[in-house]
Amino acid sequence: MDKIENIIRKFGFNLVTLVVVIVFNFYLFRIVPGDPVAMMASPRMKPETRELIREQFGLDKPLWLNFEGMRAEGEISTLFESQFVYYLKNLAKGDLGQSFRQNKPVAELIGARIGPTVLLILTGEFIGILFGTLLGIISAWKARGMIDVTTQIVGLIAYSLPSFWLGIILLMLARGYLPSGGYVTLGVTYATTIEHWLDIGKHLVLPASTLALLLFGAYLLIVRNSTLEVLSEDYILTAKAKGLSSFQILWKHALKNASLPLITIIAMDLGYALGGAIQIETIFSWPGLGRLMFEAIGQRDYPVLQGAFLLLAVSVIMANFLADLTYSLLDPRVED
C-alpha cells in the first residue's frame, strides 16, 4: 500500500517538474528582446508564412491569460486566448512550430535526429558501464594495491578530461584510419543492409569511444567506492567465514549491492551524457539532436532550440522517474 502511494507521489512530483520545465521553456523564448513576431518568424519568411505563424502562436494575444479580451467580450473562453494556451495546444498536438532556416516543422527536424543520438548514447553508455563496473569492482577488491592505484589514476584522468577536447584529440590521432565525421559515407549505395550498418558502425567508433571514456571514469570511481562500502559490511565477513572464495563473494554479494546505486546514477547522468553528446556530435558531425542544437545556436533558429531542449528535458525527467521506480522495486529497504 505504502509503495503504491509512494509511486503516485513521485509521479505527481515529476509531473510538477515537467510543468515547470514547459512553462520555463515557453517563457524563456518570449523574453528575448524585440518583437515576438520577429523572434518567432524569420525576416526572410514570406509575409503569408509570417501571418500564419502569428495566427498559430497567437502572437497578437497577451502572454499568459487574456483578461482584457474577457472583459471586453464578456466571455470566459476568451480568457484562454493567450500565447501560453496556444503554445500548450500546439504542444499537445505535437506541433513544436516552424524552423526559421529550413522550411520544415521543428518536430520533423527533431524526429530525424533522435535515432542517431539514441544509438550514440546507448553504445557509449554500454561500453562505459561495462568497463567502469568491471574495473571498479576489481579496483575495490584489490584496494590500495597496484591495480587499484593504476585504475584509479586512469579513472580520475578520464573523469577530469573535457569530453570535447578528448574527442578532438581522438579525431586527430585516428585521422586516416577512421572516418572523421558524419553518420555514413556520402554518395555510397549499399548492396545489403548489413553493409549499411557496418558503415554506420565505422562512423560510430570515435564518437561512441569518446562518450564511453567520458562516462567510464565516473562509473569506475562510483562502483569502486560503493563496492568498498559493501565489502566493509558484516555479511561479507560472514560469507568469508563460511568459506566462500573472494570471487564468489564479489559475484554473489558485492556486485548486486554495489550496482544498485549505479541504476540511479545512470539515469541521473543521462542529462550529463546528453550534454556530452551535444559536444561530441558537434565534433564528429554526428547528425543527432546535439548537432541540431549546435546548428540552431549558430543560425539563431530559436524554435528548433526550444523544441530540442524540451525533448531532452522530458526524456531525462522520465528516465529519472523510471530509475526511481526500478530502484524501489529492487531495494526492499527503500521506503521514501
Added chain:
Amino acid sequence: MTEKIYSKRSFFRQYIGSKQGVIGAVMLLLVIMTALFAPWIAPYDPYEPISATTEDVLAPPGPGHLLGQDEIGRDVFSSVVFGARISLLVGFAASLIMILLGCTVGLVSGYVGGRLDILLMRITDGVLVIPSLPLMLVIIAVAGRGIGLIIMVIGLFSWPYTARVIRAQVISIKERQFVMRAKAIGVSHFGIVMVHILPQVLPVIFASITLDISAAILAEAGLSFLGLGDPTLISWGSMINQAFSRGAVSRGAWWYLVPPGFLLAWVTLGLNLVSNAIQEIVNPRLRTHNLFDERKILSLLGRLRNYPSSQGGE
C-alpha cells in the same frame, strides 16, 4: 571525552598525510599562481592587437613562441596563461554562488526538517533533474554571451548536488549529544547551526567546493567550445573552439589544441584529487574492507585508531 567528529588539527594532519591530497593541492596552487602572475609569465599580451604575416599563421613551436602561434598569429603560450584567469574566475565565482545556495538549502533543510525539508528537497530534485548543459545553452543562446551571465547561469543551476550532500551530513550530526547538550542549555537554533553544526560540516563543504569549481570550469569550457563563451575574453574553452573551428585539426596544429585542454584536465584533476582526499578522511569506510589481507587491515587499523569514525557507532 569528545564526540566531535573532526578537530581542526587531526583533519589537517590527515590531509597532509594523504598523497593525493598534497599532489592535488600543489597542482592547483601552480595554476592559481599562473593566473595571478599572468602578465609577468606570458611573453605577450594576447588582448593586444598584432600585425601578423602569413608565416605566423598556425606556426609550430619555435624560438620566441614556446607553444607556436594561432590562426591570427598570437602566441599560444600567452593565450593559455591568460586563459587561466578567465577559467579560474568563472570556476571560483560560480562555485561561490553554488556553495551559498547549496549550504543555505542544505543546512536549513537538514536542521529544520519536516515540511520545509520536503519542500526544499523537492525543489532541489527538480533543479537536479533538468539536464544542465542544454539548459545553460538555451539560456545563454537567448539571453546573450556576457561573462557575468555565464557565471550566474552556471551557479544558479548547479547547486542541488551540494545541497543534498550537506543536508545528509547535517542530519547525521544534529542528533548527536554535543548538539543535544547545546540545545538543553538554551543555545539558539542559529547558534547551534553556526557554532556546533557548521564546523562539523566544513570538510564536506570543502569537498563540495572543489567539485563545484571543477564542474563550473568544465561548464564554461563546454559552453565556450559551443561558441557561447564571452566573445571578448580568452578562456581555455574558447581557445579550443577557435582551434577546432579554424582548421587546427586538419593542419595538425597540436600545439594550439593540446595546451588548453591539458590545462583544463590538469585543474579538474587537481580539484578531484583534493576532493577525494577529503572524502577519504570524512568516510573511513573507503579505506578498508573485509576482503582485505589481514596484515594490511592491522597496519591500517594502527594508523586509523586515533581517528573516530564519522559513520556513527554511537
